[in-house]
Amino acid sequence: MSVQRDPVQDTVPIEIPAIDEATPPVPPAGRPEMIIITGMSGAGRSRAANALEDLDWYVVDNLPPQLLPALAGMMTTVGPGVHRLAAVVDVRSRAFFSSFLRYLGELRDTGTTVRVIFLDADDTSLVRRFESSRRPHPLQGSGTILDGIAHERTLLAGLKGIADEVIDTTSLSVHELARRVREVVADDAELPLHVTVMSFGFKYGLPMDADHVLDVRFIPNPYWVSELRHLTGRDAPVAEYVFRQDGAAAFVDGYADLLAQALPHYVDELKPNVTIAVGCTGGKHRSVATAERVGARLRSQGLSVVTQHRDLGRE
Structure with missing residues (x-):
């Protein structure tokens, strides 16, 4: 018995619908979640972002703050889209960073659950890390690394005060920092072996x-x-x-x-x-x-x- 074929539907291999049916549905999230990683340059923002990525968060680095509400609007609570997003926001965004608190308020108005993690370290540790990496501080200009650190502390003072979590990385190894971030954001069910x-x-x-x-x-x-x-x-x-x-x-x-x-x-x-x-x-x-x-x-x-x-x- 011959089967009548649909020339439009037959552009898709016949196995695909069966595969789709066998794919388990993505459980819905209660509401979108976003974590903003910020803090002092050299305090471990990149390592913290990597730890979140290992926990299946979608991570965006060096994001201008005014894009936060738009990014939240792209998140979803159902289907295979992005349910949990982490954004690294810091002084590398230059003039954009001055409006961070305003855009953070707009983000929370969207109904997205937002947490701010602020990473810090003492000046001695930050100087040592910049010297070992042989990279200048993003705000030092023609001055010293300490000048850049002092300028950054001034810019971030208000933000540190409203952070949901402040992590001092002065005495933490990269593995200890990753473990600390994991403790802040995840429960045992999110850390399967x-x-x-x-x-x-x-x-x-x-x-x-x-x-x-x-x-x-x-x-x-x-x-x-x-x-x-x-x-x-x-x-x-x-x-x-x-x-x-x-x-x-x-x-x-x-x-x-x-x-x-x-x-x-x-x-x-x-x-x-x-x-x-x-x-x-x-x-x-x-x-x-x-x-x-x-x-x-x-x-x-x-x-x-x-x-x-x-x-x-x-x-």
């Missing part, structure tokens, strides 16, 4: 992004069992053979349980993505079965886990 359990074959080399490597070549190889050679570790007969071997199941389960205790702490150290690599000779039998078992055991303990098989099918 993503674990990838990846099987591989040692003869093809170690995965470059592995954080942990488990070698299961001590387990007898199903490859040498003629009935199992053509199967993979995803097949039940292979998995049963692997974990029937003396000590194999206890070892793998113990390894997974040990990891489960440590993995949540990676988020505390600003590393939300962890890769566990499981290797055998060719990456077809033992490592695949073990990766599946480790992944399932970690999921049973509440962790978000994706299982991948890098070398499956390469033989």
